[in-house]
Amino acid sequence: MFRETIENEYIVIQEGTSEGTQMKYRKGDYWYKKDCRGKEGLVEYLVSEMLKYSTLDLAEYVVYEYGYINEARGCRSKNFLEAGEELITFYRLYYNEFGKDLSQILALMETMEERIEYVIKFVWQSCGLDITEYLKKVFTLDMLILNEDRHLNNLAVVLRGNRFVSAPIFDNGMSLLTANQSVNWHFPAEENVKRVVARPFCGSHEKMFHYFGQGFCVDFAAVQRWIEEEEDTNEKKVLKYQLQRYSFLATESI
Numbered sequence: 001m002f003r004e005t006i007e008n009e010y011i012v013i014q015e016g017t018s019e020g021t022q023m024k025y026r027k028g029d030y031w032y033k034k035d036c037r038g039k040e041g042l043v044e045y046l047v048s049e050m051l052k053y054s055t056l057d058l059a060e061y062v063v064y065e066y067g068y069i070n071e072a073r074g075c076r077s078k079n080f081l082e083a084g085e086e087l088i089t090f091y092r093l094y095y096n097e098f099g100k101d102l103s104q105i106l107a108l109m110e111t112m113e114e115r116i117e118y119v120i121k122f123v124w125q126s127c128g129l130d131i132t133e134y135l136k137k138v139f140t141l142d143m144l145i146l147n148e149d150r151h152l153n154n155l156a157v158v159l160r161g162n163r164f165v166s167a168p169i170f171d172n173g174m175s176l177l178t179a180n181q182s183v184n185w186h187f188p189a190e191e192n193v194k195r196v197v198a199r200p201f202c203g204s205h206e207k208m209f210h211y212f213g214q215g216f217c218v219d220f221a222a223v224q225r226w227i228e229e230e231e232d233t234n235e236k237k238v239l240k241y242q243l244q245r246y247s248f249l250a251t252e253s254i
Helices: 040-051 090-098 102-107 112-127 132-145 189-195 205-212 220-227 234-245
Strands: 002-004 011-017 020-027 030-034 064-069 072-078 086-089 156-160 163-166
Touching (some): 040 064, 040 132, 040 234, 086 090, 090 102, 102 112, 112 132, 112 205, 132 205, 132 234, 189 234, 220 234
Parallel strands (some): 002 064
Antiparallel strands (some): 011 020, 020 030, 064 072, 086 156
């Protein structure tokens, strides 16, 4: 666990959203995020630690550390961009080309399938990149961790020289029910998980998962050994429940 004092000169983003205001800093080779409404930093840490026991390559997701920023809880991650590379979110990619909000365009479409196919086609035409496998991995993870914040600024490509590649999976903090204000922790997990609404193509994680199929496997035995060593929190309990719920994602060893 880290503990860092960061002056205001390192503030890069102060975002105001429906989820609250989140302070982000860039200092040295690290990005820092303060918790906003729940234990987002803890969730980022738990999720990236779990993925170390998956079939995803380390370069396919961002690794987060949990700690304190100016004595407030949060997380940090190393900058994953090399010199000259640029991260471009789906939102910005579409806005740069058409001057419109992609989420508003998708909202006009009647079905999940139509929305997904539209975005895949757009990115292919804009970047020459097929993002199907990338989205398959993203929505496998989102179903497992109950991500409620996979908006179009949390999906991205990286411009690397003269070609585009898929970005590593990032910003998973609004997961494991940590910031869901409708949750009652006195209720069993199977009741609370029903309160989750997915994004961005429809409100169901499972529908998006089934559209794409399974994106990776998890060594559940190794994850169970690791997670028992972590501090007991509501977020840990939810992750354990989800691992049991989606045990078909398991593989014997990795």
